[in-house]
Amino acid sequence: MTGKRRIRGIADEVLSVSMLTVWIDNERIEVEPGSTVLDAARRLGIDIPALCHWPGRAPVTSCMACLVRVEDDERLVPSCSLPVRDGMHIQSEVAEVHDARRTAIELLLSDHAGDCLAPCHRICPLHMNIPKMARQISEGDLRSAIQTVREDIALPSILGRVCHHPCEGGCRRGPHDGAVTVQQMERYVADEDFAAEPLYTPTRQPDTGKRVAVVGTGVAGLTAGYHLLRMGHSCGLYDKDGDIGGSLRSRYSQAELPCEVVDAEVDLMRRLGAAFFSGARLGQNLSLGELRADFDAVLLATGQGSAALAKELGIASDERGIVVAPRTCATEVEGVFAAGEAVRGECLLVRAAADGKLAAAVINRLFRGEALAGAGKEFSSAMGRVAETELSRIIEGQSQAARVEWGTNQSFISGVDLRTQATRCLHCDCRKADTCRLRHYAQEYQANPRKYRTQRRDFSQQDDHPFVLYEPGKCISCGRCVSLCSEAGGSLGLTHIGRGFDVRIGVPFAEPLQGALEETAEECVAACPTGALSRKQEGTSSCRKSILCRCNAAGAD
Structure with a gap:
């Protein structure tokens, strides 16, 4: 052998x-x-x-x-x-081994004190990474902020004015001294980008050769078209009226939603390659059969009152509108999908936008030969309710600025004020949610984070280091950082503290984190398999050099 x-x-x-x-x-x-x-x-x-x-x-x-x-x-x-x-x-x-691994992962999650995704991120129907946007705004990096926003939100200048912002209802800071002004930040970032040169144009995947007809140019149709275009598919968007935008132009006053704002979002979609056709009425001068023949998929985003239209087209409907399969937006007619108020009847604007985004993802999966329903929700450990003592401790280390309300008629918001508002974000998210190995395997093994959940650890953050954040509640005591600090020598480093089930990793003698990671900050962050050790901000990869420069400068004084 x-x-x-x-x-x-x-x-x-x-x-x-x-x-x-x-x-x-x-x-x-x-x-x-x-x-x-x-x-x-x-x-x-x-x-x-x-x-x-x-x-x-x-x-x-x-x-x-x-x-x-x-x-x-x-x-x-x-x-x-x-x-x-x-x-x-x-x-x-094999099943027996996988079951044992799943149990091990669930035990690691049993007292996990931290969220993979912030509550505002989870609650947002469009799943925008709100804390990331807030960090970018607080740094004055509006170009990165608009990239973050447009990754998930197709129409930020519109939603930034008329969305009912459920995300702010989930803000942990809300009960204490007012939620972070997410909607206004989103609006400001989008408006500033439209006024900037050059305008940010989202990237598109290579052309797939697939073509989609979107009937209806309200928020669901425009959102679906935006995401389909970014996925590399060609889109023709049909509106029954002369002006593209559907009910967005009739539902709101000019003060609430200026027509120029809708025009700007539509023009951006034209830059992405969208083709718009006005005066096209389905069932009159536009045939569903012709659309199915000319396009690889058809999305009906025809708004409220679509039940009657569905009957004319021979598509199943109920009292609300067109009937679709759960999680797929698929009608009973092959290759025909429906979304937004065409399915739900009257609904919140952001919910219609979320339906449009989902429909785009489903159609993309159709073209890729994948299951229409997708793989389900991504894993996210949720800490749940935070005790008042924990919340007070978190806020104590953050900006104490008061929440500022801006009215819908105010056309200009000071960038300085906005940066101040952005610093109010508590950053409840995990900075390493996309690279956390614990989360990756929890998703792969379909772990239940609540299976062995008892009393979790107190949530805390050690943020006295200029570039590194330590969240002990996310630590699994793997010892990687301890080994790295020990090998580097020359500083306090990190060590195991406590005994038995109470063992935790920390700085000896309760010293500051900066002194412990003078030489190994970058290595420890990279080695940590969870979000326990992370960079406070994106783009701070050269931790060690920056810290040593600070320390040397301090010594020179």
Whole structure:
């Protein structure tokens, strides 16, 4: 069972090294002596969740998420510490092992004190990353802010004026001294971009060759068209009236929603490649059969009162409007979808926009040959209610500025005032939500974060470091940062504090975080498998150099 590999030594001598053969889920691999089962699995491209393992260092086996089963042993053992023996047969991707890994992940989540996504982000029907936008505004980086906004919101200048902003209802700061003014920030960022040169034009994916007809140019239709265009599909948008914009032009007064604002959003879509056709009435001078013949998919965003239209077209309807399948916006007619008030009847503007965004995603999945319903919601650990003592402690370290209300008729909002308002955000989100390995594996293994939930740890943030944020409630005590600090030497570093179930990682003698991470800030942030150690702001990757410069400058004084 052994193979041979030739290695050239320092003295140019040729040595013979016996390789070890192991089978993992019936796949054969040869590895060097001293390799672990985890090493072998990674060589085969098998992704075993190893949250505490750090290559080149002794195994810690604290997370117990990397379990595998040896075929001649009934036990499940951590693959990161299991040496390969010649001829081993390992089971990794089987139900029993996956169940054990899921349990390990759920136990790690059982006292997790932190949110993957901020409450405002979760509540927003369009799922915009609001804390990220607030951070960018507070830094004065409006170009990055509009990119964040337009990633999820097609019509920010419109919604920034007439959305009922449910996100502000979820703001943790709300009960204390008023929610962050999310709607006004969104409006300001979009308006400033329209006044800027050059105007930000969102990127488009390469042309797919697919064509979509969108009937109706209200908020659902425009939103769907925007996202379809960005996905690389061609879009023809049809409106029954002379002016593009549907009910947006009739439902609101000029003071609430100026026509120029609607025009600006429509013009941006033209820059993305949208083709608009006015005076097109479905069932009169526009045929559904012709649209189905000419386009790869048709979206009906025809607004309120679409039930009668649906009957004329031979599409199922109820008292509210067109009947669609849950989560897919699909009608009973192949290739025909419906969204917004055409389905719901009268509804909130932001809900119609969310329907348009969903319809675009579903049609995109259709073109890609994927299941229309998608993979379901992304995993998000939610901390739930925050105690008043926790909230007071969080706000104590944030801006104490009062919430400022701006009326809908006010045409200009001071950028300085807006930056002040943005600093009121408590940043309840996880800075590493997109790269957190715990979240990744919780999603993959469909972990239930509440299965073993008891009394969670108090939520706290240690933010005395200029660039790094430490949130102990997200720490899984993997010890990676402790090892890195120990190897670097020269400072207090980080260490395990406490005993038994109360062990936590922190700075010895309750010293500031900056002193502990003088030389290893960047490495520790990169090594942390969760959001416990993260950069406060985007674009602060050169932590160590900046910190050393500060420390040296302080010493020079």
